[in-house]
Amino acid sequence: MKIQFVINNQNKEFELKSETEILLDLLRRYGYVSVKEGCREGQCGACIVLVDGKAINSCLYPAFRANNKTVLTLEGLGQENGLDVIQKSFLEAGAVQCGYCTPGMILSTKALLDKNPSPTEDEIKVALEGNLCRCTGYIKILDAVKLAAKRIYKKLKV
Amino acid sequence: MNNSKIFSPKNLVETIDLLTKNKKIVPIAGGTSLLLNLPKDIKLLDLQQLKLNYIRSFNNGLKIGSMTTVSDVIDSPIVKGYYNGIIKEASRTIAATANRNLITIGGNIVGIHPWSVFPGLLMLLEGKVITAKGFVFKAEKLFSSIPKNILGKDIITEIQFPADKKNVVTYWKKFSFTVTDYPIVSIGIICEKDKEKIKKIRIVAIGLTLLPQRFVNAEKILQDNKIDEKRILSVVDNIVQEVKVSNDIRVSVEYKKEILTVLIKEFLYKLLEENK
Structure with missing residues (x-):
């Protein structure tokens, strides 16, 4: 079965291994290895991607639905010539240690800030509650999201 | 790999036809629990094209399409004020954001787990469940047994909540080890007061057995009565005697009962305080 969708601004065709293949496996087969394999049951957030702007656990998402x-x-x-403002904020706030949870964290942050560029701390916690990190203790991750929000909000106001 | 096929019906007639004619076919809504436990050689009935993703007000109540996601419910301005926001509050206790973006109301009901919130909410608020074949189930009837068995070759298309009431006290509390963990127990209470007397009260719990439980006899102790400490203790005793608790690998049956009483007491003592 073949499907097509826009991935990272490019329209591409994908061949499913089976109709029940999950999006996580499909994306990793095609080389999108930032999508991390974690619990495979929607509990850790390592495989989070955005589908139509919403954060979803790709381990629970049937690929045909994409x-x-x-x-x-x-x-x-x-971009090739520079990092996104959220990525920069994660680096500068020291919110990355082993890095395994970072793609999911950053994409959950992106989904939040696209919808709400000025979130409260509680709103940040809700947006990231499904992203587990075993290194940082979350404080620096919260700082990173606040920093990114501040930068994005400032840019929007200008 | 199995040899499953996907069917994407465009309307309800086609959906029922496919369900009836195919033995090994499973409806897929959000898919979050289905894909984890999918048997081999199964066909999938994708409900995504059925336009069942909507939230509407009607007669001061609510109609929610079965393919509406939990996140859509949480974000809905219509749901926000309904019954003091209890639907929104309870929906927030389901999993985490990235799962709530996928989990549908229909899936939460049909793929029932002890932690399914919507069966409990519907039972608490005297809601109804509508099916593609046109059946209307009162929540208490549908959740008296496993919904999938009652539905047979039918699907849920909509849930309905009755007209909003403003002068009610509502309470939804989930007790779990982490924010996103399945509840040890969740409690929903709705209470209509007439000055210091309780005019009507409903108490529902989830997380204890597969199906939600309502504590009718405990409600009777409080109904048409003024709340006092003696009645609170009598309610708690009654609930501990009547509640059914299934085994849970995380905690003992006694622990669950204890948490249940703590949550109920929390609500009732707050009511008592307000009367003073």
């Missing part, structure tokens, strides 16, 4: 939709992985966020 047909004609828009998917964003971390590969599509930064």
Whole structure:
């Protein structure tokens, strides 16, 4: 079965291994390795991608459902000549240690800030509540999201 | 890999026809619990094209399409004020954002788990469940048994909540080890007061058995009565005697009962305080 969708701003065709293949496996087979394999049951957030702008756990998402939709992985966020403002904020706030949860964290942040550029701390916690990190203790991740929000909000106001 | 096929019906007639004619066919709504436990050689009935994603007000109540996601419910301005926002508050206790963006209301009901919130909410608020074949189930009837068995070759198309009431006290509390974990127990209470007397009260719990439980006899102790400490203790005793609790690998049955009583007492003592 073949499907097509826009991934990281490019329209591409994908061949499913089976109709029940999950999006996580499909994306990793096609080289989108920023999409991390974690619990495979929607509990850790390592495989989060954006589908039509919404954060979803790709381990629970049937790949056929992505047909004609828009998917964003971390590969599509930064440009070749520079990082996205959220990625920069994560680096500068020291919110990355082993890095395994970082793609999911950054994409959850992107979904939040696209919808709400000036979130409260509670709103940040809700947006990221499904992203587990075993290194940082979350404080620096919260700082990073606040920093990114500040930068994006400032840009929007200008 | 299995040899499954996907069917994407465009209307309800086609959906029922496919369900009836195919033995090994499973409806897929959000897919979050289905894909984890999918048997081999199964056909999928994708409900996404059926335009069942909507939230509407009607007669001061609510109609929610079965393919509406939990996130859409949370974000809905219509749902926000309904019954003091209890639907929104309870929906927020389902999993995490990235799962709530996928989980549908229909899936939460049909793929029932002990932690399914919508069966409990519907039972609490005296809601109804509508099916593609036109059946209308009162929540208490549908959740008296496993909904999938009652529905047979039918699908849920809509849930309905009755007209909003403003002068009610509502309470929804989930007790779990982490924010996104399945509840040890969740409690929903709705209470109509007439000065210091309780005119009507409904108490529902989820997380204890597969199906939600309503504590009718405990409600009777409080109904048409003024709340006092003696009645609170009598309610708690009654609930502990009557509640059914299934085994849970995380905690003992006694622990669940204890948490249940703590949550109920929290609500009732707050009511008592307000009367003073």
